[in-house]
Amino acid sequence: MIIAETERLRLRNWQESDRDLFFEINSDPEVMTFFPFRRDRADADALFDRNRQAIADTGYGFFAIGLKETDEPIGFCGLAIPDLAPILPIGTVEIGWRLARRHWSKGYVTEAASTLVDLGFQTRDLNEIVSFAVADNRRSISVMERIGLVRDIAGDFDHPRVPDTHPHLKRHVLYRLKRPE
Numbered sequence: 001m002i003i004a005e006t007e008r009l010r011l012r013n014w015q016e017s018d019r020d021l022f023f024e025i026n027s028d029p030e031v032m033t034f035f036p037f038r039r040d041r042a043d044a045d046a047l048f049d050r051n052r053q054a055i056a057d058t059g060y061g062f063f064a065i066g067l068k069e070t071d072e073p074i075g076f077c078g079l080a081i082p083d084l085a086p087i088l089p090i091g092t093v094e095i096g097w098r099l100a101r102r103h104w105s106k107g108y109v110t111e112a113a114s115t116l117v118d119l120g121f122q123t124r125d126l127n128e129i130v131s132f133a134v135a136d137n138r139r140s141i142s143v144m145e146r147i148g149l150v151r152d153i154a155g156d157f158d159h160p161r162v163p164d165t166h167p168h169l170k171r172h173v174l175y176r177l178k179r180p181e
């Protein structure tokens, strides 16, 4: 199923043939710089299944990004339900992304994410979309700013699932975008 299309991209449901790409982006040390773990193939496959099930059950989750021209999968972008209550109250919807390294610096995530923001406000009637990242994750924060999210300085938080072995990955910044009037 196609969630949305942009000039160059198709946001779509995951296909079995996307599993290699999903493993690649979850195990590449550069892509995973700001995460306290790298996933092996079994872990990546299990996460792939959970994410696909969440999309089927709720309509929310991280959708595959495919290049329109070839349908090659390049990463993901999604409107998802974070499991971070009470830091982020139940009902919060986040926008998030991850791309294979060879597809960075082409504007793909900005293109995908701005279309998902429109879909969130216009079709899904959301009141607000948030995003969060490790405070040093400049590339991700730049995407947030390019698509119009604004930092909520009072919203900075320590991520409860980042272990004490990775103190530099604990502090997160929070960005918000309210539904336009």
Ligand SMILES: CC(C)(COP(=O)(O)OP(=O)(O)OC[C@H]1O[C@@H](n2cnc3c(N)ncnc32)[C@H](O)[C@@H]1OP(=O)(O)O)[C@@H](O)C(=O)NCCC(=O)NCCS
Pocket (backbone or CB within 6 Å): 030, 031, 032, 034, 096, 097, 098, 099, 100, 103, 104, 105, 106, 107, 108, 109, 110, 111, 132, 133, 134, 137, 139, 140, 143
């Ligand atoms: C976060 C992440 C998706 C951002 O990727 P990105 O390629 O920097 O972001 P975009 O796809 O929006 O591309 C922006 C870049 O493309 C360039 N660009 C080229 N054509 C463009 C276009 N048509 N529109 C916008 N930007 C364009 C921009 O100048 C910018 O260049 P830069 O690399 O010099 O900064 C990527 O770094 C990633 O996967 N990181 C690892 C996972 C991660 O940390 N996820 C977030 C967790 S919170």
